[in-house]
Structures are given as structure tokens and as C-alpha cells.
Amino acid sequence: MPYTETPLTFECRGDALVGILTQPEKPATLGVLIIVGGPQCRTGSHRQFTLLARGLARHNIPSLRFDYRGMGDSTGDLRNFEEIQEDVSAAFQAFRTHSPTTRRIVLWGLCDAASAAIFHTRLNPEVAGLILCNPWTRTEQSLAKAQIKHYYRSRLTDRQLWKKILSGQFRLTQSLRELCTAALKMARPSPPRDTLPPLPERMQRALTDYAGPTLLILSGQDLTAREFEETVKASDPWKTWLSSPAVTRHDLPEADHTFSRRQSNEQVIQHSAGWVNSLSQKEFS
Structure with a gap:
């Protein structure tokens, strides 16, 4: 077997989080922390995240996928994507502890997990990069x-x-x-329910502060991806971010939201692995 899968349990605010560490025989120094979009567990729709982790391992990339509090096998109350930053931090540290050869970690997220990954860059300066798939920027x-x-x-x-x-x-x-x-x-959009700026604006500000390497993957058959594109078109700061040399974009015209077709899933693995290994060469050469 070219990789091993090890169950992990680690703490977050008194609750137990459960994850799976996937380690190749010869792991690269750059790993991928897979943040699961909600509400679903670490396996993902049609075993999406399991296949992603094993696909990355074929390219010698270690990964950790986990259930945040209130999901899957983890304890605690269910929370939304803007309330899981402590969970991501706990998983980040568990990854480093149990994978000592991993020197740097990339965050991978689909939909609202991509949005959570963006927000996490403000809390964690050690994030090496972002892989954002069909980011969630929804407003009414x-x-x-x-x-x-x-x-x-x-x-x-x-x-x-x-x-x-x-x-x-x-x-x-x-x-x-x-x-x-x-x-x-x-x-006539609905009036804001609180004093926070709209979600797309907050995400854009976080990305501006981060300014690190980012891989963006968009599905052609997905309304969430179209919403993201419309958000970018309507905002000069978003346009500036997307045109930055730090951002690499791949469009998958035939893919749906979760890349459920085998071909689409494999394309995501190939793009993600190729980008991570390229980034690893730049950082550690």
C-alpha cells in the first residue's frame, strides 16, 4: 500500500475531534489540511474527501481530514462555517504533531469550507497556501x-x-x-440583519490581508461557482485579487458542485497535487 490511514482524536475546547491522517510512504514536506464543508463528515459526498486524501497520497502529499464539532464522530454542538476556526486550529496542530515530516500546511476547502479557510488565514500566519473550490459568497x-x-x-x-x-x-x-x-x-436586497459587512466583503478583506499563494477551482455546472464569479465581476478589489500572480485558477466546465463524476474528481486531485508539489519546490528548494 502506498499510504497508511491513521485515525486521530484531538481536543478542541473540551470536545473530542476525530480525523484521519493519510500518510504516503515518502511524504512531501508540504501537507494538506482538508476542511469539510457543512453539514457533512470527513468522508464527504460520494466519498469525495476520502478519494481526495488517497489521491494526494499517490503524489506523496500527506493530508488530514476531520470532523469539526457537532459533525460525524466528533462531539460538541453543531456550528456553521464561521464558527469553526478553533476546530481548524486544533486540526492544524494535530497534523503537525502526528506528521513530524510535514513542515508547512495548505488549507483545502469546498464551498463554505473554502470561506472558512479564507477566514483562518487571519488567525494563523503559518498557513502555506489555500486551495479554494467553488467558494461560498452567498447573499440573497x-x-x-x-x-x-x-x-x-x-x-x-x-x-x-x-x-x-x-x-x-x-x-x-x-x-x-x-x-x-x-x-x-x-x-431590493434585504436590509442587513446585523452590523457585520456582507460575507463577500469580509472574505475579500481577509484575502487582501493574506496575499499568499492560492489555487482556485471552479465548476462549470454549479450555481455557487456562478455566484462567486458574479461577486468578482461586481467588485474591483475582488478583481485585483483574482488577477494577482499569487492566484492560479482552473475551470472545470463539466464539473458539478462536489465534482461527483470520476473525471471531475480526478481533475481536482491532479490540479491540487500539482499545485501543492510546485509550491513545495518553491518553498524548500
């Missing part, structure tokens, strides 16, 4: 805009839709009501 307005632009427009050219309309199987009134609701949300 961004969702409404993405739905109108990328969902409803594409539906107008869908042959199956027109067949349903002509056969009377399509609920036209309900769909028009949903379209009007989305349009109103886009034109």
Missing part, C-alpha cells in the same frame, strides 16, 4: 442574480421544458412567481 441578492442569469435563462432553451409546457405538465404560475421573487430580491 447574489443568489437571485445567479438564478436569473444562469438558471432561468438557460431553461428557456431547454427542449424538455418546452415539451412540459406544451403538454400542460409545467407549473407556469409557480415558476413565474419564483422568477418575480428572485427579480425583486436582486433589485
Whole structure:
């Protein structure tokens, strides 16, 4: 076997977190901490994170995937992606403790886990890099805009839709009501519920402060990725970040949100592993 998988238990604020350390026979000096998006456990949808960890191991990259508090086998209360920074810190330290050959650690996150990884850079200057897959930048307005632009427009050219309309199987009134609701949300966003700046603004500020190496992977068949793109287009600071030499971008046109097809999953592994090993060569050459 080219790698070993070792169960770990480590503490976070009195709760027990459970993770799996995947170690290649000849581990590289740069490792990957896989932050799990919620709500799901360290295995991931269709074993996504298990396959990712084993795929990275084929490229000699060690990794740790874990359940944060309230998920999977970890104890404690369930929390959202903006409340798991202590969990990430605990996993980061456990990774270093149980993988002594790992000198630096990259954070890997999908969806809201990518957003959590971005926020963690403000707390942990030892983060070596970020791998962000379909980052979560959702607001009511961004969702409404993405739905109108990328969902409803594409539906107008869908042959199956027109067949349903002509056969009377399509609920036209309900769909028009949903379209009007989305349009109103886009034109008149809801007032903020608290004093915090919107999520995209806070993420952008964190990335500006970080300014480290980042790999961005976007799916072509994913509304969350389209929302992210719309967020970038509407913001000069986001555009500046995306055009930075520190950011590498890969688009996977046929991939869905969780890269569920085998080909898409393998592409994510290849892009992630290639980028990490390239970064490792730069840091430790």
C-alpha cells in the first residue's frame, strides 16, 4: 500500500475531534489540511474527501481530514462555517504533531469550507497556501442574480421544458412567481440583519490581508461557482485579487458542485497535487 490511514482524536475546547491522517510512504514536506464543508463528515459526498486524501497520497502529499464539532464522530454542538476556526486550529496542530515530516500546511476547502479557510488565514500566519473550490459568497441578492442569469435563462432553451409546457405538465404560475421573487430580491436586497459587512466583503478583506499563494477551482455546472464569479465581476478589489500572480485558477466546465463524476474528481486531485508539489519546490528548494 502506498499510504497508511491513521485515525486521530484531538481536543478542541473540551470536545473530542476525530480525523484521519493519510500518510504516503515518502511524504512531501508540504501537507494538506482538508476542511469539510457543512453539514457533512470527513468522508464527504460520494466519498469525495476520502478519494481526495488517497489521491494526494499517490503524489506523496500527506493530508488530514476531520470532523469539526457537532459533525460525524466528533462531539460538541453543531456550528456553521464561521464558527469553526478553533476546530481548524486544533486540526492544524494535530497534523503537525502526528506528521513530524510535514513542515508547512495548505488549507483545502469546498464551498463554505473554502470561506472558512479564507477566514483562518487571519488567525494563523503559518498557513502555506489555500486551495479554494467553488467558494461560498452567498447573499440573497447574489443568489437571485445567479438564478436569473444562469438558471432561468438557460431553461428557456431547454427542449424538455418546452415539451412540459406544451403538454400542460409545467407549473407556469409557480415558476413565474419564483422568477418575480428572485427579480425583486436582486433589485431590493434585504436590509442587513446585523452590523457585520456582507460575507463577500469580509472574505475579500481577509484575502487582501493574506496575499499568499492560492489555487482556485471552479465548476462549470454549479450555481455557487456562478455566484462567486458574479461577486468578482461586481467588485474591483475582488478583481485585483483574482488577477494577482499569487492566484492560479482552473475551470472545470463539466464539473458539478462536489465534482461527483470520476473525471471531475480526478481533475481536482491532479490540479491540487500539482499545485501543492510546485509550491513545495518553491518553498524548500
